[in-house]
Amino acid sequence: MPTNGAALRADRVTRQYQMGSALIRAVNDVSLEVSAAEFVGLLGSSGSGKSTLLNLMAGLDRPTSGAIFAQGRNLSEMNALELARYRSLTVGMVFQAFNLLPRMTLEENVELPLRLAEVERGERAGRVREALERVHLEKRLTHRPSELSGGEQQRAALARALVNRPTILLADEPTGNLDSATGLEIMNLLQEINRSLGMTIVLVTHERPLAEKFAHRIVELADGKLASSGIKSTSGVKV
Amino acid sequence: MKAGDLTELAVRNLREALLRNSLTTLGIAVGVASFVAWLSLGVGLQQLADRRLVRSGLFDTVFVTSKANMHGFGRREASDNTSSASSAAGRTGDSRFRRLDEDARHEIEQLPSVIEVYPQVRFPTELRYNGTPYMTIVAGVPDSARGNGSFDGMQGSFFSSPSADEAILQMEFAKELSDQPSSLIGKELVLSYAEHQPLAAQPGGSDPKGGSAGGDTSAGISIVPKQKILHIVGVVDTEAAAGPGGIGSGRVLIPQKLGESLRAAQNNDLQDILRAPGTKPGYSNLTVRAQSPGQVGPIEDAIKKMGFAAFSLLDATKNLRLFFAVFDLLLGIFGSLALVVAMLGIVNTLVMAILERRREIGILKALGAADRDVKQLFFLEAGVMGLLGGALGVGIGWLIGRAVTVGTNFYLQRQSLPATNVFAVPWWLVLVAVFLSVIVSLVAGLYPASRAAKLNPVEALRYE
Numbered sequence: 174m175p176t177n178g179a180a181l182r183a184d185r186v187t188r189q190y191q192m193g194s195a196l197i198r199a200v201n202d203v204s205l206e207v208s209a210a211e212f213v214g215l216l217g218s219s220g221s222g223k224s225t226l227l228n229l230m231a232g233l234d235r236p237t238s239g240a241i242f243a244q245g246r247n248l249s250e251m252n253a254l255e256l257a258r259y260r261s262l263t264v265g266m267v268f269q270a271f272n273l274l275p276r277m278t279l280e281e282n283v284e285l286p287l288r289l290a291e292v293e294r295g296e297r298a299g300r301v302r303e304a305l306e307r308v309h310l311e312k313r314l315t316h317r318p319s320e321l322s323g324g325e326q327q328r329a330a331l332a333r334a335l336v337n338r339p340t341i342l343l344a345d346e347p348t349g350n351l352d353s354a355t356g357l358e359i360m361n362l363l364q365e366i367n368r369s370l371g372m373t374i375v376l377v378t379h380e381r382p383l384a385e386k387f388a389h390r391i392v393e394l395a396d397g398k399l400a401s402s403g404i405k406s407t408s409g410v411k412v
Numbered sequence: 413m414k415a416g417d418l419t420e421l422a423v424r425n426l427r428e429a430l431l432r433n434s435l436t437t438l439g440i441a442v443g444v445a446s447f448v449a450w451l452s453l454g455v456g457l458q459q460l461a462d463r464r465l466v467r468s469g470l471f472d473t474v475f476v477t478s479k480a481n482m483h484g485f486g487r488r489e490a491s492d493n494t495s496s497a498s499s500a501a502g503r504t505g506d507s508r509f510r511r512l513d514e515d516a517r518h519e520i521e522q523l524p525s526v527i528e529v530y531p532q533v534r535f536p537t538e539l540r541y542n543g544t545p546y547m548t549i550v551a552g553v554p555d556s557a558r559g560n561g562s563f564d565g566m567q568g569s570f571f572s573s574p575s576a577d578e579a580i581l582q583m584e585f586a587k588e589l590s591d592q593p594s595s596l597i598g599k600e601l602v603l604s605y606a607e608h609q610p611l612a613a614q615p616g617g618s619d620p621k622g623g624s625a626g627g628d629t630s631a632g633i634s635i636v637p638k639q640k641i642l643h644i645v646g647v648v649d650t651e652a653a654a655g656p657g658g659i660g661s662g663r664v665l666i667p668q669k670l671g672e673s674l675r676a677a678q679n680n681d682l683q684d685i686l687r688a689p690g691t692k693p694g695y696s697n698l699t700v701r702a703q704s705p706g707q708v709g710p711i712e713d714a715i716k717k718m719g720f721a722a723f724s725l726l727d728a729t730k731n732l733r734l735f736f737a738v739f740d741l742l743l744g745i746f747g748s749l750a751l752v753v754a755m756l757g758i759v760n761t762l763v764m765a766i767l768e769r770r771r772e773i774g775i776l777k778a779l780g781a782a783d784r785d786v787k788q789l790f791f792l793e794a795g796v797m798g799l800l801g802g803a804l805g806v807g808i809g810w811l812i813g814r815a816v817t818v819g820t821n822f823y824l825q826r827q828s829l830p831a832t833n834v835f836a837v838p839w840w841l842v843l844v845a846v847f848l849s850v851i852v853s854l855v856a857g858l859y860p861a862s863r864a865a866k867l868n869p870v871e872a873l874r875y876e
């Protein structure tokens with residue numbers, strides 16, 4: 174059963190894949206709870222299952238067994254349309270590769286989730302501007318992604334993730350393609366969003382120092398299993 | 413996603429791979445053009461045949477005779493068919509058959525959609541031109557022939573009035589009279605004919621309606637030689653209207669009313685001599701013209717109910733329409749083959765698009781696009797290509813039709829034949845072609861759209 178106040182909860186979640194004759198358990202019997210407004214760093218080496226777990230939390234994938242609860246709702250019980258709606262309105266996602274659509278301007282990229290959520294046309298421009306202002310890109314509305322630096326592209330991706338005003342932000346290696354200074358800039362933005370909007374953030378990273386500096390809690394995965402779930406801190410300082 | 417946003421994204425996607433999508437759309441256009449060109453040929457030929465047939469006057473005409481005429485040839489008529497008409501005026505000696513007389517003509521004239529009823533005026537006679545005698549056949553032409561296209565392209569003009577003392581010559585006969593047929597216009601002909609007159613005196617004098625019908629008479633007629641001067645007003649090049657009782661069977665055409673008033677002796681006059689004493693003279697047959705071929709059936713039925721034999725070429729028209737329906741179907745199927753090839757082009761283009769846009773589909777799904785949104789997006793792209801291809805194809809098809817018409821007319825002119833339009837692109841064909849193009853494109857988009865919608869977003873996002 175979901176816990177009151179939990180934004181996300183994984184209950185004995187397993188996700189396994191068949192690769193030829195081998196059965197791969199990418200996530201193996203993981204239980205985890207993320208509170209509302211918590212900033213959790215999900216650490217682990219490559220292939221540890223952290224991105225798979227994030228995809229399960231995002232509703233992009235379904236667990237082989239176990240359940241994921243988001244704000245009390247079991248994602249496994251949702252149909253495809255409900256999951257799409259969950260991805261549209263409840264969670265925002267940021268990726269390592271930014272994943273902006275190259276043929277669209279920044280404004281159009283950020284507007285895309287609003288189109289998918291069927292937000293009225295008249296309301297969209299204001300929402301797009303508001304999201305871009307939050308990441309300090311309001312003057313780059315008409316630029317295409319190829320005309321932006323890596324940091325700017327990631328900020329644009331962040332604006333796109335925020336534009337539908339989700340309650341949970343899932344970031345998959347958002348600094349992976351950036352230099353350390355720019356990565357720090359993105360992390361500051363995430364922290365600012367977490368503090369000012371009270372948004373729950375799950376950050377997947379393999380950069381321990383960044384996670385230690387910004388996350389409230391660090392959860393470590395190794396070989397698909399939970400290695401440690403850290404200590405929860407209310408001060409926002411890593412313990 | 414809302415329809416407006418979907419359309420915007422679909423058009424944007426199509427613009428991205430402009431060359432490939434343009435070529436695919438052109439493929440659809442060629443398919444539609446083939447479909448339109450073949451069908452418009454069928455429609456054009458059908459319209460051409462219809463025009464010719466309508467002009468011939470055969471398909472808007474009912475030929476009426478008395479059943480007594482047929483009885484003599486061994487036909488058996490059910491007595492109940494004629495019993496309803498037993499109260500009608502005018503009978504033969506045999507009370508089972510109603511006579512085709514003036515009363516009957518008037519009754520038929522009152523039927524809905526009948527524009528005229530006239531007896532056949534056609535008799536062999538002698539004509540003199542510049543003192544030289546010529547044996548020929550004179551036929552009456554109803555005034556309705558003025559506007560039905562039978563005399564289009566004639567030299568001179570149609571009769572100035574329905575009973576004018578005027579004649580129109582058929583070209584072949586005109587050539588016998590003069591090497592320059594057009595020079596005959598305005599000249600005079602002397603028509604010699606045999607007028608029949610009733611033997612006994614009648615209270616009403618001569619029959620004002622003319623022809624072989626008149627008031628009550630006793631049996632017997634006398635034949636009196638007469639002459640009439642006719643002014644030549646025109647020369648008609650083609651068979652003005654052929655067929656049973658048609659005016660094309662005459663070489664000298666005169667106004668119908670003039671022909672009737674001449675009371676020229678005809679074959680059925682012998683029948684009149686043998687009729688029962690005290691009965692009215694009748695017609696051997698009447699020609700009934702309907703407003704359009706579609707009204708021939710009801711008129712024919714109504715005349716049969718009156719107790720007469722009626723005949724039309726309606727069944728022949730039906731068979732002709734059936735032929736053209738099958739012909740059009742075959743042409744449509746033949747033309748659609750190119751559309752099937754175009755359909756494969758759409759499938760290919762969209763499947764390629766899925767491969768290229770795999771990651772984009774993953775992003776859309778991660779941002780909240782439902783499978784339905786992705787499916788509709790690809791479906792719409794196929795539909796837009798179909799719509800554009802359909803519109804372009806109709807234009808190309810029309811151009812092909814124009815080009816073939818120009819070529820055909822060039823050939824016809826070299827063969828000294830009149831120009832004609834063998835292609836026709838009616839509005840219904842434009843709509844059907846565009847509709848078919850969109851439907852075919854949507855069907856072609858079914859598989860790619862469904863495949864795109866089923867893409868696993870996690871795998872799609874990993875795709876480089």
